[in-house]
Amino acid sequence: MPPPPSGGRRVRVDGEILGVAYNLRDFLEFVRRAGLDPDMVNVVDEDLIEWRGGGPDVW
Template sequence: MASVMPVVVYPPDEDGGRRVRVDGELLGRAYALWDIAEFLRRAGVEGADETYVEESGLIEWRGGGPDVWEH
């Protein structure tokens, strides 16, 4: 990854999905860490996996951290 992209994961909605925004672009709703990892891989973050998502200090978690998936 050439530059750092801001990653924001929003609070869970009533269905347990969390909106994911990367570099200002809404990429979709995640229902698990692997969804976020897939969004990041598609955005060009090589090697992004569930551990990366869980431990990365570059992700701003709003409304709870990587273990919060219920509204």
């Protein structure tokens, strides 16, 4: 499912919705809250992140 016209992307970890990110900075904050080091996360790593409707450059 692509991001809605109003913008933002739902962020889920293990099926739990953490919130809506409106940019990559928001997304990385959710990553941090999930216990990962945002500086160590490769946002194009398809084994870690499933982007729907476009990659990390689509908001």
